[in-house]
Every structure is written in C-alpha cells, then in structure tokens.
Amino acid sequence: MAFHLLAEPIRRYVRDQRWQELRPIQAAAIQHILADDDNYILASRTASGKTEAAFLPILSKVDFGRPGVRVLYVSPLIALINDQFQRVEALCQYLAVPVTKWHGESSRADKKRLLAQPQGIVLITPESLEAMFVHSPSSVTTLFASLDYLVIDEIHSFLGTDRGLQLQSLLGRLRRVSRTRPAVVGLSATIGDYAEAKRFTGEAARTKVLLDRAGKELLTRFRYFAADRHGADLPLDLLKDLYKQTSHSKALIFPNTRGLAEVVAVKLRLISDRVHGHPHYFSHHSSVHKEVREYVEHFAKNNQRQPFCIACTSTLELGIDIGSVDKVVQIDAAQSVASLIQRVGRSGRRDGAASELLLYATNAWSLVQSLACWLLYQEGFVEPLRAARHPYDLLLHQALSIVKERAGIGRIALLKELLDNSLFEEIAPAAAHEILDELLRIGWLEALGPELIIGVEGEFTVNSREFFSVFKTESVFKVVHAGKTVGEIPYSIQVQEQENLFLAARTWRITNIDMAAKRIEVVPARDGKRPAFSGGGGTVHPRIREKMLAILAATDEYPELDEPSRLALRGLRQQFAGRPWPAQMTHERPALLKESGLVFYTFTGTKINRSLAFLLRQLEVEFIFDERASSFGLGVAAPLLPALFEQLRLFALDVDFHLHDALTQNPALMDFAKWGARLPAHLQVAVLKERYFDFAGAAGFLRDVVVV
DNA sequence: GACCTGCTGCGGGCTG
Numbered sequence: 006m007a008f009h010l011l012a013e014p015i016r017r018y019v020r021d022q023r024w025q026e027l028r029p030i031q032a033a034a035i036q037h038i039l040a041d042d043d044n045y046i047l048a049s050r051t052a053s054g055k056t057e058a059a060f061l062p063i064l065s066k067v068d069f070g071r072p073g074v075r076v077l078y079v080s081p082l083i084a085l086i087n088d089q090f091q092r093v094e095a096l097c098q099y100l101a102v103p104v105t106k107w108h109g110e111s112s113r114a115d116k117k118r119l120l121a122q123p124q125g126i127v128l129i130t131p132e133s134l135e136a137m138f139v140h141s142p143s144s145v146t147t148l149f150a151s152l153d154y155l156v157i158d159e160i161h162s163f164l165g166t167d168r169g170l171q172l173q174s175l176l177g178r179l180r181r182v183s184r185t186r187p188a189v190v191g192l193s194a195t196i197g198d199y200a201e202a203k204r205f206t207g208e209a210a211r212t213k214v215l216l217d218r219a220g221k222e223l224l225t226r227f228r229y230f231a232a233d234r235h236g237a238d239l240p241l242d243l244l245k246d247l248y249k250q251t252s253h254s255k256a257l258i259f260p261n262t263r264g265l266a267e268v269v270a271v272k273l274r275l276i277s278d279r280v281h282g283h284p285h286y287f288s289h290h291s292s293v294h295k296e297v298r299e300y301v302e303h304f305a306k307n308n309q310r311q312p313f314c315i316a317c318t319s320t321l322e323l324g325i326d327i328g329s330v331d332k333v334v335q336i337d338a339a340q341s342v343a344s345l346i347q348r349v350g351r352s353g354r355r356d357g358a359a360s361e362l363l364l365y366a367t368n369a370w371s372l373v374q375s376l377a378c379w380l381l382y383q384e385g386f387v388e389p390l391r392a393a394r395h396p397y398d399l400l401l402h403q404a405l406s407i408v409k410e411r412a413g414i415g416r417i418a419l420l421k422e423l424l425d426n427s428l429f430e431e432i433a434p435a436a437a438h439e440i441l442d443e444l445l446r447i448g449w450l451e452a453l454g455p456e457l458i459i460g461v462e463g464e465f466t467v468n469s470r471e472f473f474s475v476f477k478t479e480s481v482f483k484v485v486h487a488g489k490t491v492g493e494i495p496y497s498i499q500v501q502e503q504e505n506l507f508l509a510a511r512t513w514r515i516t517n518i519d520m521a522a523k524r525i526e527v528v529p530a531r532d533g534k535r536p537a538f539s540g541g542g543g544t545v546h547p548r549i550r551e552k553m554l555a556i557l558a559a560t561d562e563y564p565e566l567d568e569p570s571r572l573a574l575r576g577l578r579q580q581f582a583g584r585p586w587p588a589q590m591t592h593e594r595p596a597l598l599k600e601s602g603l604v605f606y607t608f609t610g611t612k613i614n615r616s617l618a619f620l621l622r623q624l625e626v627e628f629i630f631d632e633r634a635s636s637f638g639l640g641v642a643a644p645l646l647p648a649l650f651e652q653l654r655l656f657a658l659d660v661d662f663h664l665h666d667a668l669t670q671n672p673a674l675m676d677f678a679k680w681g682a683r684l685p686a687h688l689q690v691a692v693l694k695e696r697y698f699d700f701a702g703a704a705g706f707l708r709d710v711v712v713v
Numbered sequence: 714g715a716c717c718t719g720c721t722g723c724g725g726g727c728t729g
Contacts, residue, residue, distance in 0.1 A: 081718060109720045132719040140721050168718070262715055291717060319716045340716075470720045478718090543716060633714085 007035040012065035014099040019061070030217045031058040034190075037215060038062035044189040044212035046160065046202045050221060051324065051350025055192045056089060056158070060096055063154050063190070069102045069125060073151030076126040077179075077187075079134070079172065080158045081323065083108050084302075086128045088326045089158065093126060102126060108133050123148045131172045132473040135406065138178060139472065142410045149179055152187035159323050160191035161343065164201055165390025167475045167678065170399045170428050173392070176207055177426035178407075194350055195343040198389030205392065207427040218385065222359035223349065225379065229569035232367035238268050238535070239336070243365060248276045250363060251314050251332055252283070255305070257351055258316045260336040263290040264535040269316035269336070270510035271533075285313035288510040290320050292481070292538065294490045297509050302327050316510070322347040329353050334363045338374035340543040341388050342381045349382075369577040370633045372570055374545075376563065377552035388546040393695050394431040397688040398681040401440050402475060405449065405459065409467050413456040416441065436688060443685050477679045482523045484508055491527065497537040500525065505533030547610035547702075550635050554594075554608040558586040584713045592709040596643055601629075603643055606636045609706055616703035620653045623663045646712050654707035657700045664690045 007027055008016065019027070027035070030049035038045060039062045047055050067075045078093070080086045086106055094104045103125035105115055109132070119127070127148065137145050155176065163169030180187070189206040196202050203212040230243035239260070247258070247269070260269050266288045274286035285308075287301040301315060305327040315321065322344060333352045339345040352360035364379065366372035393399075400423055407422060408414055414422075420437055423429055429437070441457070444450040449463030459467050466472060481493040482500060492508045499506060504515045506527075513527035557578050566574065581595050596605045607614055614635060621628050621637070626649070629638035641649055656663065668674055668689055674697075675681040681692050694700055 083719075130719060136719090136721060162718085166718095264714085320718095322717085337714095344716085468721085473721080474719050476718065538715090 007032040010035055010039050011061055015061055015065050018096055018099045028054045030055060033215045034058035035062045039066055042188050044206045044208055046191045046214045048193055048196050048214060049217040051194045052353055056092060059156050059190045059192060060093060064100060067153045073123050074125060074127050074148045075152060076154045077149060077152055078128045078156040080130060081162045083110055083130060084325045085158060085323060090128055120144060120147060131168060131175060134175050135473045138410045139406055146182050150182055150184050152183060152185055155187050155189045157191045159193060160202060161193040161195045164205060165392055169392060170396045171475045173205060173207060173428040174403045174426055195346045195387050197387035201391055223362050224359045225362045225565045227364045227566045227570045229366050229372060229567060229573050240367060244272050248273050253312050254332040255312055255330040256314045256332040256334060257321060257330050258334040259348055260316060263292055263318055263538045266290050266316040266318055267507035268535045271507045271512060273314055274510060283312055285311060286510055287315045289315050289317035292494060293492045293509045332361045332363060336365045337367055337371040339378055340545060342378050343387050345378050345382055369573040372573050373553045373556055373577060376556055377549050381552055395691055395695055396428060397440060397684050398678045398692055400429055400432060400437060401683060402680040405467055408450060408457050409459055413458045415455055416457055419457060439685055475679055482525050484525045484527055486527050494536045495538060499537050505530045506536050507533050508536060544611035550608040550610060555590060557581050558590060593711045593713045596712050601638055602640055604636050604638045608635050612699035613702045613706055616698040616700050620656045623656055624652060650707045654704050657704040660700050661690050664693055
C-alpha cells in the first residue's frame with residue numbers, strides 16, 4: 006500500500022483531505038519515487054492529482070533540515086505558480102517546510118528572506134531562473150547548489166518549443182553548479198513522444214515514465230452552421246444555438262482567435278440581456294488585462310451555483326484552477342489533438358456525471374478537421390513534438406548569458422560548457438566557433454586578454470529586460486477606461502478616435518489616443534467591432550490531415566454528428582467520390598479539376614505545405630494556397646503534375662541557395678526565432694530548415710505522392 | 714482567419 010510508505014505528517018495530510026483513496030498515478034509515483042533516485046515523467050489526465058503525485062513522495066523523502074533549497078518547481082506560467090503555491094504550501098504546513106514564489110511579480114521581501122536563509126521549496130519560471138543566472142549568479146549557488154528534486158509542471162508545454170530549449174539549457178547549468186545530483190520529475194497530461202520527454206531531462210537513461218491512460222466519460226456532439234462566404238464573424242444562428250446550449254451551464258468556449266472570443270462574449274451577453282438571462286459573460290485571452298482575467302478566474306473558481314460563460318483562447322488551456330465547468334465548446338477545429346485534450350480536460354463535474362463537449366463547425370473543412378482531431382483523441386494519439394537538434398540561435402543566447410554570468414570566461418571553457426549541455430550535443434564545434442566569431446565581429450563579445458567578456462555593443466542587449474526570454478512579443482496600445490486598464494490592442498487602422506470596438510467582453514468607443522504613451526482612452530458604447538489582432542497560429546500535424554483524408558475516403562457514419570454536419574460531410578465526400586482508394590492510403594492524394602483550374606489536395610501538415618509553397622515560388626509557378634483545405638490551386642494540366650513534382654523535389658534537395666536568397670530579400674523570415682537574426686547567414690538557413698520549414702518531409706512527399 | 718508564455722536593478726515620488 007502506497008499510503009503506508011509516506012512519512013507520518015504526509016499521511017496526516019492525506020487523512021485530513023478526506024480522500025477516499027489515492028489516485029492510480031499517485032500510488033505509482035509514491036512507490037517509485039520513494040524506491041529510487043531516478044527521473045520520472047508522470048503522465049495522467051488533467052485533474053488527476055499529478056501535483057500531489059509528485060509532492061507526496063518528495064516531501065516524505067527529502068531531508069528539509071539540511072540547508073539550501075531542496076526542491077525547485079518550474080512552471081510555464083506565473084498564474085500556475087500562484088495556484089500551485091496555495092496547494093503546495095497547505096501540504097508543506099504539515100512539515101513546517103517553507104515555500105517561496107520566485108517570479109517577476111512575487112514579493113521582493115520574500116526573495117530577500119530566502120536568500121538570507123535558503124531552505125525548503127521554490128516555485129520559479131524559466132525566465133526568472135535565466136535572470137538569476139545573468140544578474141545574480143551567486144544567488145543561484147546560494148539557493149540551488151543542493152537541490153534534491155527538480156519538478157517541471159506542464160512539461161509538454163516545453164517540448165519542441167524554443168522555451169523548452171532554454172529550460173533544457175538552464176537545467177544543465179543548474180547541474181553544473183550543483184553539489185548534489187537532483188532528480189527531475191516532469192508532469193503532463195499530453196505527451197505524444199515519451200522518448201522526447203525523457204530526452205528533455207538531459208538524462209534520458211535515468212528517466213522512467215509512469216503512465217495512467219484512463220480517459221474520462223465524455224458526451225460529444227457536433228453541430229454545423231455554415232458561415233456565409235464573406236462572414237468574418239460567426240453566423241447568427243450559431244450564436245443563438247450556442248446561447249441556448251450554454252445559458253444554464255458553466256461553459257468554456259474556444260473560438261480559436263482573440264477577436265472571435267470577443268464576438269462570442271459580447272453577442273451572447275447581448276442575447277442574454279434581451280431574454281433576461283444571466284449576465285456572467287466574459288472573455289479571457291492574452292489581450293485582456295491581467296486583473297480582469299484574474300477576476301474572471303476568481304469568479305469561475307469561487308462560484309458554485311450560478312451559470313457562466315467564458316469565451317477564451319489557449320490562456321485557459323493549461324492548469325490554472327478555475328474549478329469545474331460542465332460544458333466545453335470548440336468552435337471550428339482545434340489546431341492540435343494536444344490542444345483539444347487540454348481543453349476537454351477543463352470540464353469535469355464533481356458528481357461524476359459525464360461532461361459535455363460541443364464541437365461547432367462553420368464550414369465543411371473545419372468540420373472534417375474537428376472530426377479528425379476527435380477520432381485521433383479517441384485513439385490516444387498526441388502530436389509527437391521533437392526538439393530542434395541544431396538550435397544555433399539558443400546557443401548564441403546562452404553563450405551571451407554564460408559570459409555575463411561569469412563576468413568573463415575563456416573561449417575554450419565557454420565552448421566546453423555549451424557543448425557539454427545535452428541540447429547542443431549535435432552541434433559541431435566548428436559551428437559554435439563561428440557563432441562566437443560572429444558575436445566578436447559585431448561587438449556583442451570582446452576579447453580581454455585570455456577571456457571573452459560582453460562587448461560594448463552587447464551590453465545594451467544583455468542588460469535589457471528582453472534578454473531573459475526567447476520568444477518575441479508585438480508592441481501594443483494599452484486600452485484604458487476611467488483610469489483602469491481594460492486590455493490592449495495592436496496598432497491598426499482601427500486605432501482612431503470615435504471607432505468602436507469589443508474588448509474584455511464589453512463594447513467601447515475610442516475617445517483619445519496618445520501615440521507617444523501608447524495609450525487609448527475609451528468609454529462604454531452600445532455596439533462595435535471585434536478588435537483586429539495580428540499574429541500567426543500554430544501548425545497542423547500531418548497525421549491530422551491524413552486522418553481527414555481517411556474520413557473523406559471512407560463511408561463511415563458518426564452518430565455524434567447532427568443532421569447539418571452529416572450533410573456537410575456528405576457534400577465534401579461527394580467531391581472526392583469515385584476514386585479507387587486503397588485500403589491503406591499512404592501516398593495517394595486527390596486533384597480536382599475546378600472552374601478555376603486544377604486543385605491539388607496535399608492532406609499534409611503545415612510545415613510541408615509551407616515548404617511546397619516556398620518551392621513553387623522559387624520555380625515561379627503561380628498558385629493559390631488554402632491551408633484550411635490543405636490545397637494548391639495550380640495553373641498546370643494534370644498530366645504535367647509528376648514532372649512538376651520531380652522538379653520541386655530536386656529544388657527541395659538543394660534548397661540552401663534559395664533560402665539564402667529569400668533571407669537577403671526578406672530578413673523578417675527569421676522573425677519566428679528571436680535570437681536567430683544575429684547568426685551567420687548559413688546558420689540562419691539551417692535554423693529555418695529545421696524549425697520553420699520541412700524540406701526533407703516535402704521531398705519525401707513529392708517522391709512518393711500518387712495523384713488520383 | 715490564425716495561440717500563448719516572462720522580466721533585473723536602481724532611483725525617484727508617494728504613502729503611512
């Protein structure tokens with residue numbers, strides 16, 4: 006029995022919680038973590054008690070009487086740290102172990118107190134850890150030289166991302182200053198590739214996975230309301246139906262964009278006002294001011310009886326505690342299965358009744374993508390995310406960070422430290438040398454005797470706040486009403502006096518714009534438009550598109566579809582009917598002759614499509630690309646396609662020259678990687694090839710594809 | 714038509 010393995014104070018905590026029993030993931034984690042000092046990945050669905058699964062055994066095991074912080078918890082979100090602080094602190098009170106929040110918004114007095122007496126548990130963000138290495142390396146040693154455990158929450162949010170590469174580097178740097186050998190415990194509900202998760206710890210061979218596959222009971226329904234051709238907003242009938250479906254529920258609605266989240270919140274509130282329904286309609290996304298968002302979270306969490314509706318983006322995907330909701334609504338397809346799982350995970354009624362998932366679609370392609378995601382979810386598929394093996398841009402950033410940390414370091418020692426870190430293990434020493442040479446050339450580094458120091462040109466960069474993060478952010482205008490910030494919007498044609506707009510689920514009129522202070526004054530208004538947000542979306546994995554093709558080629562019926570959805574699916578299937586689909590479709594892709602010309606459907610992921618579009622431009626072939634349908638309209642006769650594909654494939658195999666050219670013409674191509682623009686040109690090309698495009702995938706696709 | 718994430722140190726002004 007796992008329970009009896011726990012230390013007595015922890016057993017008392019468990020008894021006081023009045024839990025009937027330990028969850029499977031908790032029982033497994035207790036047995037394993039107490040038995041050895043290995044790294045663990047705990048994979049189990051949302052709200053299955055993963056935090057306790059990690060902390061119950063760790064707190065039972067670690068000797069907190071010894072000096073130094075013993076456990077470091079890393080989280081991708083400040084909001085999550087603040088939530089987890091309450092839970093972990095409640096647990097730690099049974100052991101009198103102090104817990105300290107360490108992020109940009111936590112108390113400086115608390116930080117000072119911890120530095121005077123380093124002990125217990127610290128909750129931190131990757132950027133705060135980076136900042137500590139850069140500005141106060143002695144604090145890193147004082148606090149973290151004797152860690153026993155590193156807990157990484159929502160570890161999937163770091164896998165395959167630039168922020169993950171940064172954290173991986175920081176883990177290596179922590180190990181370097183450590184006198185102990187801390188074990189890593191990673192927590193997640195959505196991991197598609199366990200080998201990658203193990204690799205992320207930097208010690209794959211020492212890492213084991215504990216997995217609870219149990220899903221949850223879910224009542225799923227698809228609903229279809231076709232948008233008119235020009236309809237940027239949602240169809241009125243959809244909004245009316247959505248109101249009817251959610252007016253008595255606690256509902257989360259995910260319409261995929263910030264602008265549509267505002268439309269949904271404002272319009273549902275309008276309908277509700279008209280029929281004297283409840284007034285609890287909110288929006289929650291990155292452009293809603295933090296305090297307003299916190300109010301919404303607080304309302305949802307502390308409200309047992311009243312219904313409410315939050316229209317949101319991925320801000321409510323991760324584990325921020327908003328209590329339980331009984332309906333999750335997705336409008337048009339989610340970008341990934343992982344995202345769908347996280348969203349579904351937010352529902353769950355305490356009484357154990359099945360929670361409800363409503364999947365709306367406004368066009369047939371979106372319906373099929375949504376259906377594909379849902380079927381893949383049922384099959385247990387999650388997109389495998391692979392970390393970049395040649396992150397030259399991260400090496401550049403970490404080189405600057407280490408030079409600053411040491412206040413000067415010999416070139417050989419710096420190279421050794423960088424290349425010893427697991428995330429750079431596939432980078433050749435020659436490339437690392439080149440990056441240092443480039444930093445010396447542009448004056449970001451300088452040689453001082455035998456050592457490298459931060460150069461005059463580099464001081465500004467390294468000393469700015471922006472240095473701690475590896476992602477870019479756009480500049481925005483603050484939107485203020487009566488001295489209170491409502492949120493923010495990017496500069497656009499819409500930013501004009503007397504313009505009306507939606508924000509934070511309200512309607513506003515712009516009364517004053519201060520260009521210098523980037524501040525917009527607003528007053529309440531009666532109607533308006535959705536704000537024009539800029540910004541790119543995510544990427545769709547090839548497997549989703551392959552599933553979409555399989556759905557279209559089959560004749561399966563799905564009882565979860567309403568009648569309009571069924572008709573829409575049938576309509577799209579008819580377009581592709583009459584083709585001799587083999588049982589195992591792998592390389593067959595359809596082309597249709599339409600009025601506008603030949604349309605070729607690739608049914609593959611965003612990165613391969615993006616690469617194909619690049620290659621077509623290089624060949625100066627005209628085309629119309631539609632990512633939603635994954636199709637290319639081409640002014641080419643069908644019999645010529647194989648020859649075109651062969652030409653594209655040869656370009657794909659030798660694409661470096663064209664990428665060099667494209668970068669010279671348009672340096673903004675590197676905007677997706679914050680620290681990429683300072684790399685030597687051929688390393689920029691390498692970063693583009695590895696992270697933004699997939700030319701190897703495109704070449705394989707072009708080699709194998711059979712047009713039907 | 715398209716998501717999200719975080720932030721030092723120091724000095725000056727203000728409040729209790």
